[in-house]
Amino acid sequence: MKTKESYHRLDPTWCKGCGLFGVFDALKRAAVALDIEPENLVIVTGIGCHGRLNNYFRSYGFHGLHGRTIPVATGIKLVNPRLQVVAVSGDGDAYSIGLGHFLHALRKNVGLTYIVVDNRIYALTQGQASPTTDFGMVTLSTPLGSKDYPIDGPTLALAAGGTFIARGFSGQVAHLASLIEQGMKHGGFALIDILSPCVTHNKVNSYDWYKQHIFHVEDVPGYSPRDKAKAWAALNSPEKIAIGLIYEEDKPSFEELVLPDMEKSIASLDLKVDAVRLGKIADRFR
Amino acid sequence: MIKDLALMIAGKAGDGVLFTGNVLAKLLKRHGWEIVTSRDFPSNIRGESTSYAVRASLDSIYGLSDQVDILLAFDCESILTHLPEIAANGIVFCDGQGLTALPPEQARDKSFHLFSLRALAREQFGQEIFKNVIALGALCYVLDLDASLLDGIISEMFLKRKGEQVVQKNVQAARFGFKRAREITADSEKHPLARKPDNDRILISGNEAIGLGALAAGCRYFAAYPICPASEIWQWLVHHLPDFGGAVVQTEDELAALNMALGASFAGARAMTSTSGPGASLMMEAFGLAGMAEIPVVIAHVQRLGPATGMPTKSQQGDVLQWIFGSHGEFPRIVLAPGTVGECFELTVGAFNLADKYQCPVIILTELDMGQNYRTTRAFDFSGIRVDRGKLLRPEELLGMAEFKRYELTEDGISPRSLPSWKNGSHLAESLEHDERGYRDEDPLNRRRMMEKRMRKLDQASPDLYSPQVWGCQKAEVGLIGFGSTLGAILEAMEQLRVKGIPSRFLQLRTLWPFPAAEVRQFLGESQDIFVVEHNFSGQLATLIKSQISPCGELKNILNYSTLPFTPREIVEPVLRSR
Numbered sequence: 001m002k003t004k005e006s007y008h009r010l011d012p013t014w015c016k017g018c019g020l021f022g023v024f025d026a027l028k029r030a031a032v033a034l035d036i037e038p039e040n041l042v043i044v045t046g047i048g049c050h051g052r053l054n055n056y057f058r059s060y061g062f063h064g065l066h067g068r069t070i071p072v073a074t075g076i077k078l079v080n081p082r083l084q085v086v087a088v089s090g091d092g093d094a095y096s097i098g099l100g101h102f103l104h105a106l107r108k109n110v111g112l113t114y115i116v117v118d119n120r121i122y123a124l125t126q127g128q129a130s131p132t133t134d135f136g137m138v139t140l141s142t143p144l145g146s147k148d149y150p151i152d153g154p155t156l157a158l159a160a161g162g163t164f165i166a167r168g169f170s171g172q173v174a175h176l177a178s179l180i181e182q183g184m185k186h187g188g189f190a191l192i193d194i195l196s197p198c199v200t201h202n203k204v205n206s207y208d209w210y211k212q213h214i215f216h217v218e219d220v221p222g223y224s225p226r227d228k229a230k231a232w233a234a235l236n237s238p239e240k241i242a243i244g245l246i247y248e249e250d251k252p253s254f255e256e257l258v259l260p261d262m263e264k265s266i267a268s269l270d271l272k273v274d275a276v277r278l279g280k281i282a283d284r285f286r
Numbered sequence: 287m288i289k290d291l292a293l294m295i296a297g298k299a300g301d302g303v304l305f306t307g308n309v310l311a312k313l314l315k316r317h318g319w320e321i322v323t324s325r326d327f328p329s330n331i332r333g334e335s336t337s338y339a340v341r342a343s344l345d346s347i348y349g350l351s352d353q354v355d356i357l358l359a360f361d362c363e364s365i366l367t368h369l370p371e372i373a374a375n376g377i378v379f380c381d382g383q384g385l386t387a388l389p390p391e392q393a394r395d396k397s398f399h400l401f402s403l404r405a406l407a408r409e410q411f412g413q414e415i416f417k418n419v420i421a422l423g424a425l426c427y428v429l430d431l432d433a434s435l436l437d438g439i440i441s442e443m444f445l446k447r448k449g450e451q452v453v454q455k456n457v458q459a460a461r462f463g464f465k466r467a468r469e470i471t472a473d474s475e476k477h478p479l480a481r482k483p484d485n486d487r488i489l490i491s492g493n494e495a496i497g498l499g500a501l502a503a504g505c506r507y508f509a510a511y512p513i514c515p516a517s518e519i520w521q522w523l524v525h526h527l528p529d530f531g532g533a534v535v536q537t538e539d540e541l542a543a544l545n546m547a548l549g550a551s552f553a554g555a556r557a558m559t560s561t562s563g564p565g566a567s568l569m570m571e572a573f574g575l576a577g578m579a580e581i582p583v584v585i586a587h588v589q590r591l592g593p594a595t596g597m598p599t600k601s602q603q604g605d606v607l608q609w610i611f612g613s614h615g616e617f618p619r620i621v622l623a624p625g626t627v628g629e630c631f632e633l634t635v636g637a638f639n640l641a642d643k644y645q646c647p648v649i650i651l652t653e654l655d656m657g658q659n660y661r662t663t664r665a666f667d668f669s670g671i672r673v674d675r676g677k678l679l680r681p682e683e684l685l686g687m688a689e690f691k692r693y694e695l696t697e698d699g700i701s702p703r704s705l706p707s708w709k710n711g712s713h714l715a716e717s718l719e720h721d722e723r724g725y726r727d728e729d730p731l732n733r734r735r736m737m738e739k740r741m742r743k744l745d746q747a748s749p750d751l752y753s754p755q756v757w758g759c760q761k762a763e764v765g766l767i768g769f770g771s772t773l774g775a776i777l778e779a780m781e782q783l784r785v786k787g788i789p790s791r792f793l794q795l796r797t798l799w800p801f802p803a804a805e806v807r808q809f810l811g812e813s814q815d816i817f818v819v820e821h822n823f824s825g826q827l828a829t830l831i832k833s834q835i836s837p838c839g840e841l842k843n844i845l846n847y848s849t850l851p852f853t854p855r856e857i858v859e860p861v862l863r864s865r
Contacts, residue, residue: 037709038712039706039707039708039709039710039711039712040706040707042553042706044549052726054714055714055725055726058712059712060706060707060711060712060713060714061712061713061714061715061724062549062552062579062714062715063714063715063716063717063718063726064545064548064575064579064715064717065545065571065572065575065717068541068542068545068572070542071509071537071541071542071543071545071546071549072545072546072548072549072552073549074535074542074546074549075507075509075545075546075547075548075549075550075551075552075553075555075557076549076550076552076553076706078507078533078535078550079507079549079550079553079554079555079557080553080554080705080706080707082707083553083706083707100538100539100542101538101541101542103538104537104538104542258533258535259533260528260529260531260532260533261531264531266506266507266531266532266533266550266553266554266555267553267554267555267705267706267707268554269504269506269530269531269532271504271506271556271673272673273502273504273668273669273671273672273673274668275668275669275671278498278501278502278668279665279668281498281501281526282488282498282665282666282668285488285489285490285494286484286487286488286489286665
């Protein structure tokens with residue numbers, strides 16, 4: 001049996017109270033619940049405060065470039081589909097510089113768990129507006145208030161054909177862990193967008209603010225995550241932000257469609273040169 | 287009997303010039319001839335001028351000649367464009383009116399035949415598309431070729447895809463073209479070709495040779511974004527990788543393509559991407575990631591004319607320094623430049639072993655001219671290929687280790703590798719500066735050690751790299767230096783210089799980086815007049831030589847930055863002028 005200790009390499013050094021502590025804890029809880037061997041877990045991170053996450057984790061990890069977690073994670077998943085591949089991005093990583101990859105991963109339905117830790121600010125660079133910053137918010141880069149309307153990841157995901165769309169709150173770790181666990185079990189691309197306060201650079205969207213502004217879709221009478229219209233309505237609630245498993249459907253994953261043999265991973269192939277077979281292929285050039 | 291012949295098919299894009307040229311090249315190859323082809327085409331699907339030159343010879347050839355013996359034109363404009371290239375006694379077939387308008391002096395020594403290919407195709411076979419096979423049948427007559435070999439190629443092309451009926455109709459169209467040519471030409475116009483057995487040779491493009499090399503080397507993951515003129519590598523691999531258990535993925539852009547290849551390589555695959563100018567610029571950041579995180583990857587870059595969108599269907603060598611000095615920061619990389627289609631295969635096979643051994647990105651740098659044109663070469667030998675994964679551990683080796691360090695500071699700078707799912711091998715592939723286990727480390731001493739570790743990986747690599755090849759005379763005053771697809775024109779130019787009594791030699795660089803300084807220095811010392819031949823504006827190779835060898839004496843540039851590859855004449859003339 002695994003415990004959270006099985007995945008704990010180092011104590012994180014994020015700012016005291018950072019939402020990322022909740023994410024770190026929830027991810028470990030989900031891994032424990034699914035009893036994942038640390039060596040079968042690969043965490044791919046981008047650039048931002050979230051990027052330290054796999055420094056603190058005991059697992060395989062890839063800390064790549066800003067905005068490019070999804071292509072790296074896709075390459076890993078296709079080469080060894082038995083791995084549990086978790087890509088983690090911030091709001092800048094996912095919804096600004098890496099937005100193109102996000103939409104295409106949704107379209108392809110690659111079997112990744114995609115965790116977007118959204119603190120509505122560029123925190124590591126000291127507090128510039130991000131693509132999810134509220135309209136009108138004063139930041140380092142928007143002294144007169146942001147003139148950009150924010151992007152909503154889960155809404156985009158629903159429009160782009162997402163097959164598992166959830167939103168959690170890093171202030172509610174048990175609930176978040178359950179969403180991540182469900183996302184890891186989902187066959188295709190699983191988005192878990194996380195409302196995650198930045199205690200240093202975003203004084204507006206605090207833990208208290210989120211507590212007052214969220215509602216659980218589970219509490220909505222008659223709500224079903226299999227109903228796209230209801231999911232759309234929940235995401236477009238005028239006053240409050242929906243959290244929980246918003247939408248889910250079953251669709252073959254990209255790797256199931258693309259790989260010649262799911263049982264025989266590319267990573268395990270014998271590369272010994274078959275000169276006779278290659279010679280026959282080359283004969284077409286004669 | 288004729289032993290060296292240059293043909294050209296010309297028309298508008300959409301006329302089937304590519305199809306006709308490809309079949310003609312294969313047909314001549316099957317008569318035992320050596321082949322070099324060259325296409326000139328617009329970045330447009332229909333309507334603009336396009337041509338396909340085929341040079342065939344009984345002897346070894348490397349490039350085009352300066353003249354055209356037979357021109358088959360699907361429109362009159364092509365005749366006017368290519369008239370200056372037509373040799374004395376040349377023959378022109380043209381589908382269309384207006385030939386009589388040629389001034390008599392321009393038509394001297396050449397014969398022109400109106401050959402209404404389109405009308406005949408419509409009348410006899412109901413569809414204009416048969417004009418191409420009619421034309422091929424006509425060339426069979428003029429060149430005295432074995433028509434059954436043409437039938438065989440037609441069958442190979444159409445039987446599986448379109449069925450027996452289509453094959454038969456095309457064979458009939460070829461026969462018709464043959465007869466028609468006999469009716470309209472004089473016996474004296476025949477160019478009967480000598481024949482040789484077609485043993486152990488293949489006709490292949492550089493892009494296909496790279497694809498075949500990758501397959502043979504064990505590449506099992508390929509990710510790319512469509513781009514001219516590199517897409518044929520992918521289009522070839524997509525038909526073969528799945529049969530070998532691998533995957534080919536079309537990505538949303540080139541940023542994704544290289545990052546995805548890096549993820550695949552990290553997880554254990556031999557991974558590759560291919561691209562050209564704009565895509566290469568987009569890949570620069572991930573190129574540095576491969577260097578920093580020490581992830582093996584092979585990038586085939588088929589150069590086109592730049593900058594920006596430039597001219598997507600024209601060849602150039604303008605991206606050399608980008609790969610040697612490009613991306614921010616400093617990291618080891620290997621840049622290979624094959625000069626023949628045979629080397630496209632050989633160096634690609636080698637690239638995968640180099641990437642695994644040195645855990646760094648390896649670039650195969652070619653050009654459109656190499657990538658998309660066909661040349662004959664000796665059939666590839668697969669029996670000698672060995673897959674060497676370098677310091678990739680076996681899972682059981684990891685179990686016995688007290689502590690696995692992915693970026694261990696070793697004497698040769700190369701560290702052991704583990705793959706996800708292997709016990710005791712957990713680590714972080716890190717784009718930040720990191721410690722031996724892969725975790726972020728900003729300590730100044732660690733930074734120095736890590737930098738030195740990465741940069742010394744290639745210190746002892748030269749025995750594994752492809753050393754420069756010296757062609758021509760042992761000693762000669764004239765020394766030429768070049769790389770890649772200019773090899774053909776350079777070797778043809780050397781022959782022309784020899785005929786004029788000027789011996790010359792040629793240093794063909796096959797590894798551009800790490801720079802083969804010792805060999806280049808020796809070559810520079812052995813010749814007096816050094817010419818660096820490059821298909822770019824600023825002389826990037828000459829700049830590189832000057833930066834790596836000091837003092838290096840005078841280097842004269844022979845540069846071409848037009849839309850067409852070098853002709854031998856464009857190299858011979860500046861050499862003569864400077865003497």
